[in-house]
Amino acid sequence: MFTPAGTARQSLHPKDNPFNWPDFRFGRNGAPRWGSLATATVVRKWGNPRAPLKLTRTYAFPKGATAVHRWTDSGFDGSPIERERLVPMLARSLDRLLPTLKAINADVFAKRAFEFAFWMKLRAQQRMSGIYEPCFTQLVDLALDDYRGKRVLDIGCGPLGTLEWADMTVERVGLDPLANLYQKLGTDSHKMTYVTAHSESIPYPDGHFDIVSCFNALDHVDDLDQTIAEIKRVVAKGGIFLLGVDTNHAATIAEPITIDWDIGKKFHPEMSIEVERHYERSSTNYIDVMNSKAFFDHADPRPRPGIIILKLRKVL
Known part of the structure; x- marks a missing residue:
């Protein structure tokens, strides 16, 4: 035939x-x-x-x-059409299977597979192009000069060059357990260093970084408490930690950790909060959320996710 x-x-x-x-x-x-x-x-x-x-x-x-x-x-590897259709379908299927995957210790593997598929889709659409620098400045009340001569680490960086804008730094590192796979998405051409490692075991000495960031990634980690301990360890005294993360969402295969509004307390006493803002989750783009000025209404009893933005300074 x-x-x-x-x-x-x-x-x-x-x-x-x-x-x-x-x-x-x-x-x-x-x-x-x-x-x-x-x-x-x-x-x-x-x-x-x-x-x-x-x-x-x-x-x-x-x-x-x-x-x-x-x-x-043109096949899953190169087709935006296939990614638009299959990635959300994959997420829904894996979320339903989450209890079973945990029971057989396959949840982390499934999470990594989904996250890589997500980044393939996002890179093809180029949705994030040009938005990173405001996340590190306007969103957290910092200026470009605050980064001059500093060592910067971005945890859960993804493959889209989150620190390419930071030419004034002396070191800029993106840490991600999938960093080696991201080379297939073109990270070798980026003006930053990618390190394949988990947030629970950051391969740098104590106090190495002046500024550490974690945007839309803290709820993705495997062990929240160990990740926080590592963040506190690698930030230099007087240094800054920047956090942006969704709160109060149901656990999913990619975001297995549910973050509460009081997440900042987990960084005490080593760190003190200098900036804290709560937003309604009107968008997944943090700059759009900031510009909307839709602050979270805690008087509204409806259960729903939100977004918390924190700037903390290491004091001990």
Whole structure:
């Protein structure tokens, strides 16, 4: 039925359909109705399962009405379409399986796999481009000059160059357990050092960094208390820790830690709070949240997640 090599182009009858496509439920904005697959056009470079795939489906409906669905896909590795569809689906499936994954000690592996898929999707969309520097300055009441000559560590940095803006520093390090995999996403060209390590065991001596940050990552860690102990250890006396994290959300495969509003107390007595702000979670972009000035209404009893921003200074 198929050409064994080269490019195949076939018009298939439903009974010959190797993909076994089900009937299509039509009418999202109206009364649902069922249609049967009448024809399907398949274009694939055979012999390579990851080669570009183009599908054209034609559905037949009562009284001669038809609907055509076209889908062009270049495989999970390189297709924004596939990532848009599969990453949220993967997250929902893994979240439902979280208790089982924990029971068999597979939750951390699943979390890493999902996080890498998430960064592949985000990098393709380039949603975060250009927003990092304000997170390190405007969001936490710091200026670029505050970074001059300093050693800076960003925990849970991801692969998008969170510290590329910081040319005035003497050292800028991004720490992430997936940093070695991020090389596939182009981190080798970034103007910062990536270190593959867990936040529970930071491979630097006591007091090495003047400024340590952790934005949208503290709820991703494997051990919250050990991570906090390591942060307090590597920040120099008089140095600063910057934190931005979602609060009061249900545990998920990627964010297994639920953070409370009093997270700042866990850094006492070694650190004191200089800036603390609570926001409604109107966006996942912290700068958009800051500009919205939608401060969290603690008088509203509805259970819901929020965002806490902290600047702490090491005093002991």
